[in-house]
Amino acid sequence: MDHQATGTGKDRGAIKADEVKVDLIAVVVSVNDSEPCVLTIGQADTLPSGPFALEHRSPQSGLRGWVEQQTGHPLGYIEQLYTFADRDRIGAARQQRVIAISYLALTRKEQAAGSPKCGWQSWYEYFPWEDHRSGTPPVLDVLRPHLIEWADGASDTATRRERRQRAAIAFGFDDRHWNEELTLQRYELVYEAGLVQEAASRRDATPPPLVAGKFMVADHRRIVATAIARLRSKIKYRPVVFELMPPVFTLLQLQRTVEALSGRLINKPNFRRLIEQQELVEKTGETTAETGGRPAQLYRFRHAILDERPVAGTKLPLTRG
Amino acid sequence: MDHQATGTGKDRGAIKADEVKVDLIAVVVSVNDSEPCVLTIGQADTLPSGPFALEHRSPQSGLRGWVEQQTGHPLGYIEQLYTFADRDRIGAARQQRVIAISYLALTRKEQAAGSPKCGWQSWYEYFPWEDHRSGTPPVLDVLRPHLIEWADGASDTATRRERRQRAAIAFGFDDRHWNEELTLQRYELVYEAGLVQEAASRRDATPPPLVAGKFMVADHRRIVATAIARLRSKIKYRPVVFELMPPVFTLLQLQRTVEALSGRLINKPNFRRLIEQQELVEKTGETTAETGGRPAQLYRFRHAILDERPVAGTKLPLTRG
DNA sequence: TCAAAAGTGTTATCCTTACACCCATGT
């Protein structure tokens, strides 16, 4: 396969046309006290990241290095999320391509004390419309008219209809059901509608009519949205929640963690049965009285299950509402 | 986030340490006469690919360009598969990093006549153990003893047990069920067991005891395995099969396509009902007599469904066996 | 005693699976 030369003489700054900088970028997730969190650096608006360098054995190991250096956190479970490579990812003006390979990492907060300027931010600060554990969040009523206004601002009828449809599906308007996995679609809509600060840099400098959720640098918030969507779908078909749990835990703690991630309440009795009948966990024999109320059985994850059969995750036996 | 310099003075050939070549690589899939095919160039052992260059607006558009140039095929549906970036991806000796962003593309063969040296290869030529439409394929009986031999070749008991477990789960040994989505795990096993030609280059030049399936260049066969696994799982939760269908089709043609992809037979009556009740298709009103037997209703995909609600794919109502 | 959390049991409903059977056409 002979690829002919692709440089077109446009080179500035003596960079060969087909060489590229690669950044590794991490969405590190933990759940603390029923709040799902991402690890940030700087003004809580930046994800840990760093260039992929020759001495890195693999991108994963490079990522571990950068995150540990920038935040003091060692990483356990890592999976690749998506590779972002559009031309104007960083600065459209510069004739240098920057692509970002993003990863989702799952840990627990306790694994190490924080270091330099870094911290855990609840992901619902960036996506306040995503938390439905206490019913439909108020922001949604604020967002709705703005989204409709944006939809109706389209020039032709077809686009208007299509925009209203997209918004209705993604946000569950018009008596549709809320689907927690559509996090990315929802972020894209509020972005397109110009309702987040990040959208302002693309347009003429008119400030957005409404700033929904906390700002993040560049496209980091989109990357977090991608991670949330992936995680919300993945917990249902692979037992990854346990990466976020301490070695022993009660079933209610497990439930609260799943609820935190999915942003929805689930039915306790049914949840317990699902977990137990799948043999994902086993009793330690101990109980704890620290939860208030009747002492709870402590469980641990049955790592052995991973060697026994391809194993599903935790379905969400939702409570109606 | 100030990333400190990462170059270590090891540079050869004046390449800055953190610049990287990026290849775009495509697994282009179509289904012809109930055979799932991938588009190859060269000796039917290479996937279409090319470097990501500055003039490409996005990696997707770059990929379209390369594939069209190398094979004459325009691409429709594209999705990102995975980014491969391990140090020794191309040549461990060279101090140049090459990463590959891989994509899955779905088309139909008819869309354009082939061009230069390219062609459609049934993917079961590369993965003969993956086709279970006529029952368990004979290769599996050949592979099994070799896999067991490999497992028992491990030095310690723990590894031996673990290898046997992995093989049993992935291939459905010991009365386990066949799981068509484990294509990548299966390829990794035959690779690790040294049963494919590709594995030879890593080891001392001893030829493999058994060459299972057709060879592909570098890690292209692994990339195809990744694509098959992704597609087999994706058709179940998103209606992507229709990208592979002509504009109008009979329900049996649709069924044969799903069967070709999943490598399993499915139950006709139940399949029809699933498809129809989900309103994924609508009758054109026409019938065709070209299928032999009673003339069949022709259907078309209801594109509108995509705007109506988040829509699932085609479950597999398997026939027992 | 009450609140809070831990647990158990039971039922209705829906989806999946299995399978028996009839229909329409060409040879």
Add this chain to the structure above:
DNA sequence: ACATGGGTGTAAGGATAACACTTTTGA
């Protein structure tokens, strides 16, 4: 007539969802 594919009906079994109810602790 029969082979081939098209197409319908139905019933059993399992998974899910809903919810009523009991138990055990601490304040």
